[in-house]
Each structure stands twice: as structure tokens, then as C-alpha cells.
Amino acid sequence: MHSERSPWALRLAAYGGLAFLHFPILVIFAYAFNTEESAFSFPLQGFTLHWFAEAFARQDIFDAITVSLKVAAQATLLALVLGTLAALALSRRDFFGKNGITLLLILPIALPGIITGIALLNAFKVAALEPGMLTIVVGHATFCVVIVYNNVVARLRRLPGSLIEASMDLGADSFQTFRHVVLPSLATSLLAGGMLAFALSFDEIIVTTFTAGHEVTLPIWMLNQLGRPRDVPVTNVVAMLVMAVTTLPILGAWYLTRDTTDTAGSGK
Amino acid sequence: MKHAVEFDRVCRSYGAVNAVDHVSLAIREGEFFSMLGPSGSGKTTCLRLIAGFELPTSGRVLIDGVDASRLAPFERNVNTVFQDYALFPTMNVLENVAYPLMIKGVAKRERYARAEEALAMVALDGFGSRKPGQLSGGQRQRVALARAIVGRPRVLLLDEPLGALDLKLREQMQGELKALQRQLGITFVFVTHDQSEALSMSDRVAVFAKGRIEQVDTPQALYSQPASRFVADFVGTSNVVDGELAERLTGRKGAFAIRPERIRLGRFDGAISVRGVVREVAFLGPVNRVEVEVAGQRLWAQLPSYALQMPEVGTEVELAWEGDAAHWLLEAA
Numbered sequence: 330m331h332s333e334r335s336p337w338a339l340r341l342a343a344y345g346g347l348a349f350l351h352f353p354i355l356v357i358f359a360y361a362f363n364t365e366e367s368a369f370s371f372p373l374q375g376f377t378l379h380w381f382a383e384a385f386a387r388q389d390i391f392d393a394i395t396v397s398l399k400v401a402a403q404a405t406l407l408a409l410v411l412g413t414l415a416a417l418a419l420s421r422r423d424f425f426g427k428n429g430i431t432l433l434l435i436l437p438i439a440l441p442g443i444i445t446g447i448a449l450l451n452a453f454k455v456a457a458l459e460p461g462m463l464t465i466v467v468g469h470a471t472f473c474v475v476i477v478y479n480n481v482v483a484r485l486r487r488l489p490g491s492l493i494e495a496s497m498d499l500g501a502d503s504f505q506t507f508r509h510v511v512l513p514s515l516a517t518s519l520l521a522g523g524m525l526a527f528a529l530s531f532d533e534i535i536v537t538t539f540t541a542g543h544e545v546t547l548p549i550w551m552l553n554q555l556g557r558p559r560d561v562p563v564t565n566v567v568a569m570l571v572m573a574v575t576t577l578p579i580l581g582a583w584y585l586t587r588d589t590t591d592t593a594g595s596g597k
Numbered sequence: 598m599k600h601a602v603e604f605d606r607v608c609r610s611y612g613a614v615n616a617v618d619h620v621s622l623a624i625r626e627g628e629f630f631s632m633l634g635p636s637g638s639g640k641t642t643c644l645r646l647i648a649g650f651e652l653p654t655s656g657r658v659l660i661d662g663v664d665a666s667r668l669a670p671f672e673r674n675v676n677t678v679f680q681d682y683a684l685f686p687t688m689n690v691l692e693n694v695a696y697p698l699m700i701k702g703v704a705k706r707e708r709y710a711r712a713e714e715a716l717a718m719v720a721l722d723g724f725g726s727r728k729p730g731q732l733s734g735g736q737r738q739r740v741a742l743a744r745a746i747v748g749r750p751r752v753l754l755l756d757e758p759l760g761a762l763d764l765k766l767r768e769q770m771q772g773e774l775k776a777l778q779r780q781l782g783i784t785f786v787f788v789t790h791d792q793s794e795a796l797s798m799s800d801r802v803a804v805f806a807k808g809r810i811e812q813v814d815t816p817q818a819l820y821s822q823p824a825s826r827f828v829a830d831f832v833g834t835s836n837v838v839d840g841e842l843a844e845r846l847t848g849r850k851g852a853f854a855i856r857p858e859r860i861r862l863g864r865f866d867g868a869i870s871v872r873g874v875v876r877e878v879a880f881l882g883p884v885n886r887v888e889v890e891v892a893g894q895r896l897w898a899q900l901p902s903y904a905l906q907m908p909e910v911g912t913e914v915e916l917a918w919e920g921d922a923a924h925w926l927l928e929a930a
Contacts, residue, residue, distance in 0.1 A: 494650055495683035497670040499697035499744065509696070513687035 354572070361565035380562040390567060393550035400462065400537075400546060401530040404469035408526045409519060411470070412477025417511075420485040438475040445471060446539030453540065460542030468540040469533055473526035480522035480586070481515055488514050521585040524578035532575050547571060599662045601626045601752050601784040602647055607656035609642055616642045618808035619656070624752075624786060629778050631787045631795040634805030635831070643805070644754050644788045648677050661751055676745040677754040680761070682737045684729035690716070690740050691725030697748040715747040716740075718777065735766045746777070752784045759794065771798055792832050796820065804828050820856075822924050829854035829926060834897065836860070837926070842892045846871060852926045857886070857899035859922035862914055870917040875908045889916055 335343075364375035384390055419431055437445060449468050450460070458464060488511070496506040534548040541549060547567070554564040602624040609617040617639045624630045632640035645651040646658050649670035657666045665673055676697070684693050691712050692699075698708035716722050719739035729737055738758060745753055755774075759767045775798050778785045789795050795802045796816040804811045804819065804827070812824040823829035826837055839852035846869055847853070864870050873891035885907055887898045898916060900907075908914050 489681060489683065491679045491681055491683035492685060494648075494670065495677070495679055496685075496696070498648055498650075498675075498677045500671045500700045500748070501696075502669075502671050505700055509700075510685055510687075513685075516687075 357565050357568050360562060361569055363562065380566045384563045384566040387563070389545075389550065390563075393545050393547045394570075396462075396544055397531055397547040400465050400469060401527045403462075403466045404473050404530040405523050405527045407466065407470040408473035408477045409523050412474045412522065413481050413515070413519065415474070416478050416481035416485055417507075420482055421490075434478060435475050437471040442533070442535030443539075446536045449536065450539045460540055461544055464540040464542065465537055465544060465546065468536040469530040471536075472533075473530055476526045476529065477519070477522035480518040480525075484515055484518040485511075517585045521582035524582045528575040528578045532571055599626065600624055600659070601628070601661065602786065603657075603659040603662075604643070604646075605657040605659065607643075607646060607653045607658060609639075609646060609651055610654045615808050617646065617653075620808075620810055621656075622803055622810060622813055624784060625801075627782050627784055629775065629785045629787065629798060629800045631789060631799040631802045632805060633789055633792055633795040633802050633832070635790055637807075638805035639808040640788050640790075640803075640805045641756060642808075644677075644756055644786060647673075647752065647786060648675055648754055649673050674750050675752045675754060676748065676750040677756060678738075678741045678745045678758045680756045680758065682729075682741040684737055684740055684744075686729055688729075689725065690721070690727050690729065690732070693729065693740055694725075694744045694747055696744060701748070712743070712747055715743040718746070718780075719743045719773075734761055735770070738762065738770065742774075742777070746781060746783065749781075750783065752786060753778075755785060755787045757788055757790070759789075759791075767794075774798065796832070802832075804831060806831075823854055824927050826852065826854070826926055829924075836896045838894060838896070838923075840894075842871075842894055845892075847923070849925075853923040854926055855896075855918055855923045857897040858884075860896065860898035860916050860918050862887075862898070862900065862908065863917060864915050865917050865919075868917040868919050869923070870915055872913060872915055875910050875912055875914055878907050878910060887914075889914060891916070 359373060361380060362376050362378070363373050364377045364379070365373075415434055419427060419434075445468070449464070449471070453460060453464050492510055492514075493506055496510045497503075501509065532548055534546075534552065537546050537549060545553075548571075551564060551567060551571075554560050600623040604620050604622045607617055607620045608615060620639070620643060632643055634640045642651060646653055647660070649665070649668055649672070653666055657664050659665060660673060660675060684690075685696065688696070691709060694715050695708045695712035698711060703711070713722065713725065716725060719742050721736060721739050721743065724732070724736065724740075729740065732740065738761075741758070758774075759770055762770060771794060774785070774787075787795070787798065796819070799816055801813060801815055802819055803813045806827050812819060812828050814822070814824075819828060819832050823832060823835065829835035829837055833856065835854045835856055837852055837854050838846070843852060844850055861868075871891050873889040873896065875887060876890050876895065877886075877888040879886045879888075880902060883902060884899045885902045887900060887908065889896050889898060896916060
């Protein structure tokens, strides 16, 4: 007889796996409130919000957050425009080379970040572009475009062709049809794709390392912190903040597309 | 005379397939015109050629006497009621109906007033604030209709609009469509595969088969004088008598069609009669259908079920019909 319940060993393994994935994150949370100043000593010494005050008072953290937010916002905006245009171009009619272009478009998400990073660095050198804000944004846009594209394409696939025909039939030209019929139908998928892209860009480090030049984004700042054991509690506080900034949009994206077949988080 | 829509040797091919093959026809102003045919016969493609969703491979489509062959859908004063209704899910019912007016730039107050008026015409007043997803199939259909007529197009195209409705609702909508057409005086072009629908509603019907028009005529003429075997078969049911039997009965080569209700049992003066063996008797309510084998061909007779003693299966009977009940088909003998 099959029972509805899984065997206890399987359940234990499943919960064990989940715990293994999330326990380290909880550790970071816990030590962000610990009174002990150095490393991860056990047991916890006491509860304090001192590290929050210290983190918020530091200019380098504030600067890093600003850079990351700027990069994420610009990369997301770029991705929304380019990803939507690409999806519109590739979703309707068949034409020669369509599959090839689709593959090339979504390839950056499968490509290891280190390859993308080196390739971009070389390309920027050839183009005599000084690494900086612009190069980070372009680097992030390479994979953010894919996220937006995937979301929009999935939505377009479910948009009946007769809606567009109906709009044209009722007197609307292509632009009016896009504005009044297509865009409103894409709204939630654009929002979801944009949020995911933002979250991805916000905590990206590999491509950023190659393209940042002297700019310090938040992930790069955190990597640099590894060499400063006295700053560990402050780093933990910042880590919590990064978690919040990236998790909330992902949850939001999931919520917006939960009752659809959109592939909100496919890829990275 | 100016026609609402005219096809001039129109072809539409997809690769090697000719979906529409040299179709010429003229739809009169204010007419209820049906395009009838099985799926794949080219009737829907013809409708899409009028709407502008398809462009002819060759030939011309004229709307209101003007060549519209290369015009985009939004450049034609023609609106469509889609098979799947194609209501905009992000707008409510009133916004859907007001959409063509909004595109034309009609002021908000006036366009909503006119949209309400159109909704009233399809008996949906008060439904304006609902979303299409909250309506039943029949209501969505009415909204699609209201949206298509609110801008008063020259021609209204209807692509199997009743296909998704259940029988009772479909019959009701048939009557309402017809009434609406009379009230508005707009030319209706109605695509359907349902011959009874086409016959009951239309002023004229074009019967399509394999991308060509078999016959364009009034419903009465289609029924009593089918031009081809296909029309005789597709429009109602028919007996087609051909070969030796046809020649023996009439002394003429060819094939003729005869409707089952014109065939009687027995022998009459001035009637053509023939002997055969009863193969099947089916009770259909108001009528009985009797299948009789005559010289290797099967003939159906439809007899009123109230009066007659039905013949037994296997017995020999005499069938008779008046000479003018038979209609000769135009085809290569």
C-alpha cells in the first residue's frame, strides 16, 4: 500500500537539506546582533543594535550602497527596454535566423560570469572605454536583458493574436495597439522581470569585478571586508540589508506571476 | 451598382496551397451575406481578406467600390466579431466597447455615452464596469458585438460568432443578430459551417469548397436548385441520382438531386416512380426516414410520421416524385 505520507528518512533528508542551505544565513543574522566584536565565537555573548549604528554611520558603506543601487537601477531600465523590444521582435513571425538570435540572446545567462567578465573587459579596452559606472551597467545588462526577455516572451506567448488583430481592426495602428493593448498586458511581467533583474544586478560580483575599475559596489565592498576581521559584525549587518533588498523583489516577482505559467526566475 | 464588398479574381496561397483560389463575388449594400463551407474551404480566409489581416496573393478586394487590397486593417471601415471574442482583458466592458471611439479621438464623455448606447442595443446595459473575465460566453459575445458596431462600420464581419454557444443561446442570438442587422442597416458578412444557421439568417449565401465558390444564391435557391453535388450534399440532405438509373428514369445523361421530403410512397399520375427494397427505417420525431435501395443506389425518403403505415425493412416499395422535384446538377457527366 502506498501512503500519502513520505517515509520519515526521506522527510528527514529533505528538511536536513533545507537546513543546510539556510543555516549559514541564520548565523549571519544572529551575529549581526552579537555583542562580541571579533569573529564568530560561540555561544553568543549578548544582544546589541550597536553594529547597526556603526554601519549606518560609515561613509564607505553608504557609498557602496549608492553605487549598487545606481547600477541596478540603470541596468534594470536598460534591460526592460531592450528585453521587451527583443521579445516583441522574436515572439511573433518566423524569419530566417530567429532561433540563432534567440540562442545568442539568452546565452549570457548560461555563460559563466568569469567568461562574460573577461570578454567585456577586453571589449572595453578595445573600445578604449575607461572601466567605471557605465561599464558595470553594460556588464549587468547582458544578463538582466535575458531575465526581462524570458518573462515578456512567456507573457506574449499567452497573449492571443486575436487581441492585436482586434485592436488593429478597430482602428488602432501598431503604436496605439502596443500602447493600449500589448503594454497593459505585459505590465505585471515587466514588473516581475524588472524586480528580478534588479535583485540580480544588486548582488552581482564576478562580472562586476572585471568591469568596475575604481567603483566599489556593495558586493565588492563586502569581499574586501574579508581581510578585516574586526569589521565582521558590521559586514553581517550589511549582509542582512543585501538579503532584504534582493529577497523582497524576488518574492514580489513570484507573487506577481504565481498564478501564471511565466518563467519568472528561470535562469540564474 | 456599388457593392459593399467585391472580390475580383482573388487568390491567397500559402506556399503551394491555395486557400482562396480565384474567388470573385459581390456583396450588396445592406445585405446579410453568409459564407458557408466546411473547415478549410477558404471562407475564413476570405473574411480575413476583407478585414485586412490577410493580403491577396493576386486579385483585388474592393470595399465600397475602392480598391482596398493593400490597406492595413486600421485603414478599412470594416469591423470584426472574432470567434474567440478577443475582448481586451485589461479593460472593463465599457472601455472595451469605447475602444474604437477612443482611438478615433472622441471625447471621453461622448464615447462612454455612445458605448452605453451600444451596450443597450445588445441588452447589456449596466454591465459596463465588469471585466470580460467576469462574463459568460454569451455576454462576452454581445460585448464583442457592441464593440464592433459602436463605430458604425460600413461592413460588419462575423467569424463563426455563435460557434462556442450552446444550442438554445445560439438560436436566440441568430434572431437578435438578424434584428440588429435590420435596425442598423449595416452589411453583415457572416462566416459559418452550420448550413441551417446560414439558411435561416441570410439574404444570400456563398457556398465554399476547397478555396472556390460553388454557388452564390438565396437560401431558397440553394436548397431547391443546388448547382453542384457538393452544394446538394452540404446544404440540407439530398439524394443524388446518377449513372444508368438517372438515364433510365429520365432518358437523360447526368446527375440530379432530389430532396428526401419530395419523395413519396406509392404511385401517382404524372410522377416518376421507381421500385426498390427498404433497407432502413428510422423514427426522427416529426418524420420517418426511410432508406430504399434502387438499382444499387440508396435513396432517402422523408415521410411524415403521423399518418403513414411505415414499410417493413426488406419489403419492396414504390417511390414516386413529381418531375419538377428533381434538379439537374451542373457537372461533367
